């Protein structure tokens with residue numbers, strides 16, 4: 285089964301050998317539903333090539349039959365009755381066939397492009413939607429372990445690379461086969477020995493192409509790596525522009541971008557050096573081959589067959605040979621491109637497959653039932669949890685009666701957020717059980733579970749859209765009145781009204797910039813509209829000023845009265861009125877009671893209270909020493925100071 289420690293999306297999984305396991309084949313088998321378009325494209329490709337070969341043949345025939353009278357004016361597929369008799373008529377007939385073939389070639393080319401494009405575009409669309417749907421079903425841990433840029437590049441660049449290959453690569457392969465096959469057939473029909481001479485450079489061209497592919501492959505790979513680094517740097521810098529400016533780090537960053545660009549440049553130049561040698565090399569080889577055909581054919585027409593060859597060669601057949609011999613070069617060059625596109629598409633396909641074949645670690649069990657919330661009682665029973673190697677929660681046993689408001693406090697990194705992320709199964713426990721009204725959260729459907737829990741985080745995310753759309757997010761059928769009611773309850777209505785277009789003001793990326801406190805209030809409104817049975821507020825009001833917080837608290841108390849509510853807060857005044865306060869330290873629940881009770885107990889909570897009421901002088905020395913040690917652990921986490 286997959287784990288957190290799987291390779292990131294930009295690392296190609298091993299591609300198995302059998303063609304059935306080839307990622308392009310697998311994706312084609314699954315998504316190539318528009319196959320009839322591909323078949324249409326293929327037929328048009330072959331026909332188009334056939335029409336494309338007609339002119340050289342007709343010119344050769346016209347030279348021989350009309351001008352030199354060396355052979356009869358006869359076409360392979362045209363009945364004799366249709367062929368005119370006089371030279372002038374034969375010339376017009378030849379021109380008519382040339383024009384007809386050109387026209388038919390144009391129609392075939394249109395059908396070819398249309399068929400292949402529709403086929404490839406459909407695969408691209410279906411594959412992207414499917415890969416996205418699958419990706420969003422994967423557990424949160426999958427996302428936190430990966431760079432956003434990598435995942436974006438799978439959904440964008442890799443899916444596009446596949447589309448390019450399906451659209452251009454497959455048709456180009458057929459085009460090459462049809463060209464070489466068609467020319468070969470005609471040449472063999474005209475003169476077998478000279479065909480052998482004309483085809484002579486083919487194996488040399490193929491070997492030369494193979495060497496080129498071997499040399500260029502690692503260079504292309506290194507270009508992809510360098511562009512990945514450069515993109516990550518640019519993406520990071522654009523997101524962090526505020527820090528760059530406030531730290532006056534523009535020159536430093538320009539130098540870093542220049543450095544990444546230099547590496548990209550070097551990688552590109554290295555590939556360019558190989559590529560620009562390849563194409564002239566192809567020209568030289570095929571040019572020599574062409575010259576040999578010209579020489580042998582020329583001598584043959586002028587005097588007699590050279591090199592001990594036998595048979596006849598008419599001047600017209602010689603012209604046809606010369607034209608076709610030149611046309612051999614292009615299929616080979618195109619084949620080089622196809623091989624290149626194929627390699628790229630195979631790597632891209634295996635990355636897309638990497639996402640599609642991954643089973644979500646957090647998902648519905650086959651027999652999952654909808655969650656039934658009655659009281660809203662929450663139980664943590666012997667819970668242990670670790671993010672990969674680091675154990676964050678140990679032996680957590682908590683019983684919360686339905687309708688209770690529970691404050692959760694503790695030093696930074698104690699595991700408060702993690703504890704509550706286990707409730708909507710953003711992560712699954714490693715040991716123990718989390719229950720809601722006696723039902724293991726892993727036994728119920730994710731949809732019903734998450735509908736029943738409202739989770740407001742410290743840094744709420746706003747989608748690009750209007751304020752109204754953001755509040756309505758998740759409760760998509762809510763009326764405008766309901767949206768406004770929720771906003772009033774979250775103390776957001778007043779500031780929304782003062783925005784340029786009120787509830788219709790665009791926010792989120794590229795929208796009006798809202799303050800941290802305003803964003804938090806929109807997120808609260810979103811949750812209040814959802815009206816969940818269980819509410820989790822994770823530092824949900826940390827960014828609002830104390831005066832607004834007091835107002836929000838008042839409304840929240842009313843909202844939380846009949847539902848189970850967890851409130852994580854550093855500001856202890858926020859949890860003071862809670863029915864119960866859990867104090868977490870180093871992944872364990874170390875204190876549990878009411879505000880008054882915990883003050884009397886004179887433990888960790890009481891010391892936090894002293895800090896917040898400014899009574900630093902009466903803090904025990906031991907508390908300060910522990911705080912210092914804890915800071916060291918938080919700051920230098922990987923050095924394991926404790």
Ligand SMILES: Nc1ncnc2c1ncn2[C@@H]1O[C@H](COP(=O)(O)OP(=O)(O)OP(=O)(O)O)[C@@H](O)[C@H]1O
Pocket residue numbers: 428671676694695696697698699700701702703
């Ligand atoms: N997605 C994650 N992947 C790996 N480790 C994580 C992840 N999220 C949190 N942690 C680690 O787990 C520990 C507990 O984090 P958590 O956010 O639950 O603490 P917290 O008590 O809510 O802290 P704070 O008060 O600072 O928000 C920390 O050491 C943190 O570094």
